[in-house]
Amino acid sequence: MLPSPTAIPAFKDNYIWAMRQGDRCVVVDPGDAAPVEQFLKQNGLRLTSILVTHHHPDHVGGIPALLKERDIPVYGPARETIPGMTHPLVEGDTIQPAGVDMNLTVMEVPGHTLGHIAFHEAGLGWLFCGDTLFAGGCGRLFEGTPEQMHDSLQRLASLPAKTLVFCTHEYTLANLTFAAAVTPDDDAVIERLETVRQAREAGQITLPSTLEDETRSNPFLRAHEPALKRACEARESGASASDMQCFATLRRWKDNF
Numbered sequence: 001m002l003p004s005p006t007a008i009p010a011f012k013d014n015y016i017w018a019m020r021q022g023d024r025c026v027v028v029d030p031g032d033a034a035p036v037e038q039f040l041k042q043n044g045l046r047l048t049s050i051l052v053t054h055h056h057p058d059h060v061g062g063i064p065a066l067l068k069e070r071d072i073p074v075y076g077p078a079r080e081t082i083p084g085m086t087h088p089l090v091e092g093d094t095i096q097p098a099g100v101d102m103n104l105t106v107m108e109v110p111g112h113t114l115g116h117i118a119f120h121e122a123g124l125g126w127l128f129c130g131d132t133l134f135a136g137g138c139g140r141l142f143e144g145t146p147e148q149m150h151d152s153l154q155r156l157a158s159l160p161a162k163t164l165v166f167c168t169h170e171y172t173l174a175n176l177t178f179a180a181a182v183t184p185d186d187d188a189v190i191e192r193l194e195t196v197r198q199a200r201e202a203g204q205i206t207l208p209s210t211l212e213d214e215t216r217s218n219p220f221l222r223a224h225e226p227a228l229k230r231a232c233e234a235r236e237s238g239a240s241a242s243d244m245q246c247f248a249t250l251r252r253w254k255d256n257f
Contacts, residue, residue: 002124003100005166007205008039013170014058015207017128024048024099028119028128029168033062048099052076052085053130054116059168073098077108079115089117104128109156111149112139118156125163127211129156134167135209136175136192138220140255146248150223153247157221161212172196172206178257179219182231182250188217223247 003019003026010016010032017028018039025045029052030036040047049072052060063074063083075095078088087095091108104119109132119128131139132149133156141149176193183189192213196206215221222228223246232239232249239249 003102005126005208006039007207008035010035011058015166015168015170015205016062017166017168019097019100019102020045021100026051026097026100026102027066028166029053029059029130030062030066031056031058031060033065036062036066046099048072049097050074050084051097051104051119051128052082053118053128053132053168054113055080055082056113056131059130077115077117079108080113107155109152111141111144111152114143114148116144116152120159120163125160126166126208127156127159127163128166130168132156132167133165133214133218133221134169134175135165135172135206135214136179136196136218137171137254138218138251141251146251147244149251150244150247153221157211157215159211161210161215163211164208165211165214166208170206172209173200176217178254179217181257182219182253183227186217186227189219192217219250220247223250 003021006018007015008018016030019026025047026049060083067084073086074084075087076082076085078090089106093106095104102121104121107118109116109118112131132152173196176196179189180193199206223243229240229246232246236249239245
């Protein structure tokens with residue numbers, strides 16, 4: 001039996017991803033211990049390891065409580081301070097998290113934070129990207145530069161199109177509403193926005209997405225396209241000078257949308 005990802009809702013719009021295999025479970029970015037403990041109890045699972053993409057409290061806040069009565073590995077970014085981290089990771093590391101049959105490759109994707117990492121499972125086609133790439137959007141630049149985030153997103157976008165994107169917030173509707181404001185005549189954006197709107201009205205999760213979806217309708221992965229450059233140039237003079245300048249304009253635009 002292969003691992004199976006499940007989203008555990010936390011806070012207002014976070015998802016803690018849980019990979020279960022048999023009676024074992026690995027969680028990604030447990031910002032709150034209570035929903036994880038409830039999930040484990042309800043499903044008769046034991047927590048065997050923790051994966052962390054970056055240091056923000058809504059991604060690591062639950063770790064101390066989860067470790068209180070457990071001696072399990074915590075895998076996280078070597079460039080950041082993570083509670084209880086036992087396995088600091090850097091670009092190109094490969095890991096097999098204790099408890100599940102997964103082979104994850106570590107990608108350093110700075111921008112949202114300077115040490116942010118993503119976990120790619122090539123065999124299963126899964127990407128756990130924290131707050132770097134969102135469905136329809138990308139993370140804010142709290143620590144990194146537009147250049148860093150643009151480069152990080154382009155690296156993620158280069159993975160196979162069928163890759164499933166397991167990001168950690170339910171921001172899809174807001175992100176696609178912004179995308180439609182940038183390119184209101186883009187059929188791919190408008191169709192996806194309507195699909196997501198219906199899903200949210202029905203109380204459904206919009207994740208995971210696919211990299212194919214993202215490269216077609218996520219403006220932050222499309223800064224090289226003429227339509228995006230035109231829209232950004234109309235917003236800020238000089239934005240069309242390069243892909244990175246277009247991306248930087250998009251990020252500022254979204255910050256104030």
